Amino acid sequence: MSSTPKSEEIQIGIIGGSGLYDFEALTDVRRVHTSTPYGDPSDSLVIGSLEGVRVAFIPRHGRNHQITPTNIPSRANIYALKSLGARAVVGVSAVGSLREDFAPGDLVIPDQIVDRSRGHRADTFFEGNTVVHVPFGEPFCGTIRPSLIEAARSRISANVHKTGTYCCIEGPQFSTRAESELYRAWGMDVIGMTALPEAKLAREAELCYTGIALVTDYDCWRAGHEDVSADEVAEVMKSNTAAAKETLLGLLKDFDVDTRCSCQYSLSTSIITPIDTLRSSVSRHDDWLVRKYVP
Template sequence: MAAEWHEDAVQVGIIGGSGLYDLEALTDVREVRVTTPYGDPSDALVVGSLGGIRVAFLPRHGRRHQIVPTNVPARANIYALKSLGVRQLISVSAVGSLREDFRPGDLVTPDQIVDRTRNRNGTTFFDENLVVHVPFGEPFCGRLRELLGSAARHATDTAVHAAGTYCCMEGPQFSTRAESELYRSWGLDIIGMTAVPEAKLAREAELCYAGLALVTDYDCWRADSEDVSASAVTEVMRRNSAAAKASMATLLASLDPEPKCGCQDALATSVITPLDAVSETTRDRNRLLVGRYFAAQEPKPAA
C-alpha cells in the first residue's frame, strides 16, 4: 500500500453512491491515491475535516460514474479506507422501494441484507490459505445505524425509516416485474445493487458499517407508477443528495471517533487457520487486517 498522505489518521469513511460524488462541506481537503494488494479503489479518496473529525470520501462508481455495480472494486475500497485509519464507515446508496410506505424521497437505515448477487468477485479478503469466518447475523452496526438514523431525522424533514431489509441484486439491469413481486412476497423492503460484498468486507475489516439508503422509485411492481429508469433514479438522487449530506454533517458533529463496539473485534474468534499454516505472502497481504491476531500467535522470545 502506498498513500500520498502523512497527517493524522482518518477516523470515518463515507462511500457515496449514485448521485453523491462529492462532499462539499469538507474543509482542509486533499486527494489521496492509495494502492492496495487488491488493486486500485474506485477513485482517489478525498480526505478532509467535517465536524472536527477527519473523513475520507470515496465515490463508489468513480466520480464520473464509470463502474457498474458488479465491477466495483469493493476489496480495494474497504482496504484503502482501513489503511488510512478509518474505523467507522457510512455507505450512501440509491434503492428502489418494495413497500407502499417507503416512498421515493424517503431515507432508510437498513438493518438486514438478502444477497441475490451471482457474479461478484472478491467477496472476502481471506480466500488463499487463510480461513476466517466472521459473524454476519447483523450485517450493519446497530450502534452506528441508530446514530445515523437519529442524525438524519434531526437534519432533514424527510421521512426516515429506522430499519428495512435490503435486497442486493446483481444488476446492472433493473428487476423484472415477477422478480419484484417475488421479493415483496418474501417481505423484503428495499432493493439495490451495492451492499454486497461491501458490508461483508467491512465486517472482515472490523469496521463499524451503516447504510443510508435513499429511496428513488417503486422498482416495477406498482401498477400506477412508471417502471424504474436510470434517469428517474438520477433525478431523485440529485434532489436527495442534500438530505444525505446534511445527515452526514449532523452525524459527524456528535460522533465519537473512538467507537467502543463489537464490530471492532469481529475477527477475535473468527480466524481458524493457525499462523504456521499461513504463507508469508498471505501474511503480508493481510497484515493490516489480521496482524494483531498473527502477533498473538508469534512464539515468545526465550527469557
C-alpha cells in the same frame, strides 16, 4: 499506499453512491491517489473535514459514474479507507422501494441484507491460507445505526425508516416484475446493487459499517410507475443527495467511534486456522488483517 501523515487521524470513510460524487461541505481538502494490493479504488480519495472530523470520501462508481456495480473495486475501497486510519464507514446508496410506505424521497437506515448477487464479486479478504468466518447476523453496526437514525430524524424533513431489509441484486439490469414481486413476498424492503460485498468486507476489516439508502423509485412492481419521467427521478435524487449529506453532517457532530463495538474486533474469535499454522503460511493478502492476532 501513497504516504499519508499520521496526523490526518481519519475517523470515518464515506462511500458515495449514485448522485453522491462529491461532498462540497468538506473543508481543508486534499485528494489522495492510491493503489492497493487489490488494485485501484473506485477513484482518488478526497480527504477533508466535516464538523471537525477528518473524513475520507470515495465515489463508489467513480466521480463520472463509469464503474458498473459488478466491477466496483470494493476490496480496494475498504483497504484504502482502513489504511488511511478510518474505523467506520458509511455507505450511501440509491435504492428502489419494494413497499408502498417507503416512498421516493424517503431515507432508510437498513438493518438487514439479502444477497441476490451472483458470485461474480470478490467478497472476502481471506482467499489464501487463512480461513475466517466473521459473524454477519447483524450486517450493519449496531452502535452507529442509532446515531445515524437520530441524525437523519433531527436534520431532514423527509421520512426516515429506521429499519429495512436491503435486497442486493447483481444488476446492471433492474429486476423483472416477477422478481420484484418475489422479493416483496419475501419481506424485503428496498432493492439495490451495491451494499454487498461492501458490508462483508468492512466487517472483515473490523470497521463499523452502516448504510444510508435513498429511495428513488418503486422498482417495477407498482402499476403505472413507468410513467414517472426522468426529470422527476432526477429531482428526487437531487433532494435525496442533499438529505444524505445533511444526515452525515448530523452524524459527525460529536462523532467518535466506540472502540468497544464488536465490529472493531470481529476477527478476534473468527480466525479458524490455528495460529501456529498462520505463523508459517499467512499469505500476503491476508497478513494486513490477521497480523495483530499472530504473536
